[in-house]
Amino acid sequence: MIACPHCGSENTEGSDTCDRCQHSLTDMSRPQPGSSVERGLLKDRIESLASMPPLTVGPEDAVADVLEKMVAKSIGCVMVVEGDNLLGIFTERDALMKLNVDAARMADQPIRTVMTANPITLAAKDKIAYALHKMNVGGYRHVPILTKGQLTGVISIRDILAYLTQRLS
Amino acid sequence: MSFQLSLSTESVTAAYPETPTIVAPDATVEEVLQLLRTKQIASVLVCASSIRHGDAPENGAGQDRPAGPQVDSMLGIFTERDALKWMATGLRLDQPVSEVMSQSPVTVTDQATVGQAIGKMAAGGYRHLPILAADGTPVGMAVVHGIVHYLVDHFPETIYTLPPTPDSVPSEREGA
Numbered sequence: 469m470i471a472c473p474h475c476g477s478e479n480t481e482g483s484d485t486c487d488r489c490q491h492s493l494t495d496m497s498r499p500q501p502g503s504s505v506e507r508g509l510l511k512d513r514i515e516s517l518a519s520m521p522p523l524t525v526g527p528e529d530a531v532a533d534v535l536e537k538m539v540a541k542s543i544g545c546v547m548v549v550e551g552d553n554l555l556g557i558f559t560e561r562d563a564l565m566k567l568n569v570d571a572a573r574m575a576d577q578p579i580r581t582v583m584t585a586n587p588i589t590l591a592a593k594d595k596i597a598y599a600l601h602k603m604n605v606g607g608y609r610h611v612p613i614l615t616k617g618q619l620t621g622v623i624s625i626r627d628i629l630a631y632l633t634q635r636l637s
Numbered sequence: 638m639s640f641q642l643s644l645s646t647e648s649v650t651a652a653y654p655e656t657p658t659i660v661a662p663d664a665t666v667e668e669v670l671q672l673l674r675t676k677q678i679a680s681v682l683v684c685a686s687s688i689r690h691g692d693a694p695e696n697g698a699g700q701d702r703p704a705g706p707q708v709d710s711m712l713g714i715f716t717e718r719d720a721l722k723w724m725a726t727g728l729r730l731d732q733p734v735s736e737v738m739s740q741s742p743v744t745v746t747d748q749a750t751v752g753q754a755i756g757k758m759a760a761g762g763y764r765h766l767p768i769l770a771a772d773g774t775p776v777g778m779a780v781v782h783g784i785v786h787y788l789v790d791h792f793p794e795t796i797y798t799l800p801p802t803p804d805s806v807p808s809e810r811e812g813a
Contacts, residue, residue, distance in 0.1 A: 494810070506795045535725040544718070560717040563724060564679070568670050571724035594803040601799045604789045607782065625781055626762065632788050633755050636644060 556583035653783030
């Protein structure tokens, strides 16, 4: 049974409008967040996470230089940008899958040959639930964050884990 | 379907741990990197294998005698991060993995709770925590993706019913 939010009368499951007052019941079938964490996920925006400023490199930078930077800064992923355009992302995973034992031979190659082009991005105003969705379903560890099309940050699965555990415990 | 969230009582083994992949300390970096790539995994445990009770089977003798249960004592872990460091500096393919692994990583026991595992992961910034049995044998690997998956299990409707892109607004209501 669906209780009409306007007049309180009960309607059969699946009704579009209230039989008594004709109030629309369409929105009543949307999933309602059960816990405070769920409400937070649907309400809080990605920009509220303390994300790290991204480490950026140019598309023609040599693989060896990029690797060195990642190790020196203890960072798991770099953004490949040209001007204001995000061209791709290069992560530890790319290093393992594409360079692997050929790292020495590929050291002088430009990073654009081994980066992941056109990564999934999210906007800073998107809800955290989307970030969690991308990471859990897509298996990503980093998602670049754009503000009005400009790269402004990157959120990692660690930020998400911190957010969740802070609220769950 | 609703899940009772109990980070302080549920075992870490509920948070989708992976089966650990084990390599010997004298395996070369080349072998390990290729193993990681073929199996599409992010970490291996470096373990010294020994035979329990010290009765190692002699060469040639007693081939049909069942060997005792193998005990792996963990020496270290080799992850993507270590691979990256090796690529940036070392580049000696025949180097034994024991020289470039992270020694004595932080671990949890198989009795630990999910909450304890998350705490250790967050504190050290680790993505992999080997799960050890009481006798020190590695029995699993708690991974950050598994933990996040476990957490999402508690509110599947909020996450799994999202549209593929955040700003996709239907132009008209669905229906015939």
